[in-house]
Amino acid sequence: MKFKTLAIHSGHSPADHAGAVMTPIYQTSTFAFQGVNRPGAFDYSRSGNPTRKALETCLASLEGGSSGFAFATGMAAETTVLMMFNSGDRIVVHSDLYGGTYRLFQSVLRGKGIDAVYVDLRDAAATEQALARGAKAVWIESPTNPLMNLVDLEAVSLLARRHGAIAICDNTFLSPYFQRPLDFGVDVVVHSTTKYINGHSDVVGGAVVVKDPGLAEKIGFLQNAMGTCAGPQDCFLVLRGVKTLAVRMEEHNRNSLAVARWLQRHPKVSGVLHPGLETHPQHALAKRQMSGYGGTFSFRLHGGQDAAFHLLERVRVFTLAESLGGVESLIEHPVTMTHASVDPAALQAMGIQPDLVRISVGIEDVEDLIADLEQALA
Numbered sequence: 001m002k003f004k005t006l007a008i009h010s011g012h013s014p015a016d017h018a019g020a021v022m023t024p025i026y027q028t029s030t031f032a033f034q035g036v037n038r039p040g041a042f043d044y045s046r047s048g049n050p051t052r053k054a055l056e057t058c059l060a061s062l063e064g065g066s067s068g069f070a071f072a073t074g075m076a077a078e079t080t081v082l083m084m085f086n087s088g089d090r091i092v093v094h095s096d097l098y099g100g101t102y103r104l105f106q107s108v109l110r111g112k113g114i115d116a117v118y119v120d121l122r123d124a125a126a127t128e129q130a131l132a133r134g135a136k137a138v139w140i141e142s143p144t145n146p147l148m149n150l151v152d153l154e155a156v157s158l159l160a161r162r163h164g165a166i167a168i169c170d171n172t173f174l175s176p177y178f179q180r181p182l183d184f185g186v187d188v189v190v191h192s193t194t195k196y197i198n199g200h201s202d203v204v205g206g207a208v209v210v211k212d213p214g215l216a217e218k219i220g221f222l223q224n225a226m227g228t229c230a231g232p233q234d235c236f237l238v239l240r241g242v243k244t245l246a247v248r249m250e251e252h253n254r255n256s257l258a259v260a261r262w263l264q265r266h267p268k269v270s271g272v273l274h275p276g277l278e279t280h281p282q283h284a285l286a287k288r289q290m291s292g293y294g295g296t297f298s299f300r301l302h303g304g305q306d307a308a309f310h311l312l313e314r315v316r317v318f319t320l321a322e323s324l325g326g327v328e329s330l331i332e333h334p335v336t337m338t339h340a341s342v343d344p345a346a347l348q349a350m351g352i353q354p355d356l357v358r359i360s361v362g363i364e365d366v367e368d369l370i371a372d373l374e375q376a377l378a
């Protein structure tokens with residue numbers, strides 16, 4: 001079956017749920033055994049729950065994997081994956097990534113002996129050198145938040161494999177509709193389903209998808225042992241959201257490209273970081289490994305932070321808020337908001353400066369979005 005059909009049907013069969021066309025919310029902590037030592041398909045909701053199972057099956061099929069896991073948040077998904085590693089392990093981490101992931105590596109895992117080695121994964125020689133020193137994994141984010149840099153998924157996965165490391169990719173920004181990292185050799189896909197997969201800004205959630213049964217066993221064990229799973233209500237909402245993922249992503253894509261092209265011509269804008277623009281230095285790679293560009297991108301303003309704050313204070317249709325991927329348009333200032341947990345020297349090194357604004361372009365009428373930015377920039 002193809003993507004839109006899977007998004008609507010995968011993981012659910014009405015025959016298994018009293019004919020219910022939508023997956024019911026199994027709001028139960030525990031399940032009756034059929035007899036002594038005879039559990040049914042489910043025994044306890046931390047270990048498994050039918051609503052969660054439906055979402056996990058659906059996400060696995062959309063990413064082209066064999067096993068999916070749903071978590072309470074994107075960070076719970078990341079933490080669970082990273083608990084596969086032990087004290088003394090090194091992980092090569094892309095030097096430009098979501099601030100919360102950076103904080104997890106720096107302020108949580110480092111103290112427990114799991115070391116992140118930051119490398120610009122666009123640099124093949126530096127990546128190979130770092131992997132050759134004995135890393136257990138490489139952590140990819142592509143496109144990166146908020147600089148919209150891309151990592152060549154196929155090339156980096158190949159290098160990782162050659163050096164005995166696994167490749168993990170945060171696919172939050174594009175969703176499986178526009179990018180399927182497993183198809184390029186990535187071993188583990190991670191999502192904040194809070195973003196495009198749910199798409200309605202009413203749930204925080206996370207997901208992991210893998211192909212390899214050994215990895216699936218490890219992650220399934222950790223999800224149960226650590227209790228990081230998503231609850232059934234949230235799984236129901238994410239399942240409802242994912243049914244419209246394809247149509248939403250097409251609209252996000254169309255609107256964000258139109259806004260990006262408009263911003264590119266605006267005299268107060270000094271640069272637009274959008275992989276769908278021909279001016280993006282990795283536009284060719286974008287066309288090769290992505291089938292669309294999503295709805296989130298960043299731009300820089302002449303006039304630095306003052307100009308950015310001027311814009312943020314004046315928007316009316318865009319909402320000043322963290323997060324992305326919902327149907328409504330959001331705007332934010334990475335230095336003082338989503339990336340405030342990254343130390344200033346690291347921000348500077350990454351190129352996340354006070355003139356940078358990130359927008360998540362929603363699926364409203366694009367003319368209204370452009371008019372809003374026009375009046376706010378005036």
Ligand SMILES: Cc1ncc(COP(=O)(O)O)c(C=O)c1O
Nearest residue numbers: 073074075098145172192194205
């Ligand atoms: C790329 C990326 N990965 C992971 C996360 C973390 O997800 P959550 O907020 O659902 O824990 C975020 C959140 O903004 C994100 O943007």
